[in-house]
Amino acid sequence: MATKTVLIIDDESDIREIAKVSLQLTRSWNVEGVSSGKEGLAIAIDKQPDLILLDVVMPEMDGLTTLKLLKENPFTQEIPVILLTATVKVATKQQYALLGAKAVMIKPFDPGILADQIETAVGWKITN
Template identity: 60%
Template sequence: MKQILVIDDEDDIREIAKVSLQTLMRWRVLTAGSGQDGVAIAAETQPDAILLDVLMPEVDGLSTLKTLKQTPETQLIPVIMLTATGGIVSEQQYAELGAEAIISKPFDPGMLGDQIALALQWDSE
């Protein structure tokens, strides 16, 4: 069973993503409300992938991504950026920082799991 960590400062987004991925994909879903918490949870639990919001207070998604990629325990975990800010940072810039893919907000909860699986080239399980 796949395990996904959702890092987003918005309670609603975390809950929608969690319910969607648990119900439709049967994945185990962990959540964090900040970049700092997300890095700690990722290092401890070693999820199969991380869904990371770009715009968060204090430590934003790009800083969190850099920390994840520089931390030995988390550097190999694939990260997908979740963003409502199309155009501020290009897809190429995210890729250069180590992101596997970008999913735009608002996302379709019914398609979220398929988007993640497609981006990470996971076969349906």
């Protein structure tokens, strides 16, 4: 299996760094992090990552607006997106799924199992 590329869009630098280190150490994935939805859209179009981890609450352009733009763009609409949020209700999870999110993960996440959670959410998990 080819090495996966993950784009993390989150305005919190510590979240980006923890996720990046976790995914690089546990899976050797290529990980890039950016701090805004606008920057994330440009990188997603240019680099075509295998997955996007997207924070819901960000200044300027929030995660849901970013998700909507990703899903409207023919160059990025097929990239799986997992939303990161500090709070979520069942109704909100359903709304996020309708908007095109593959999954919702609660922050703070456990760096030790982050890659497993991603693989399960997007179907990358290979069972022996």
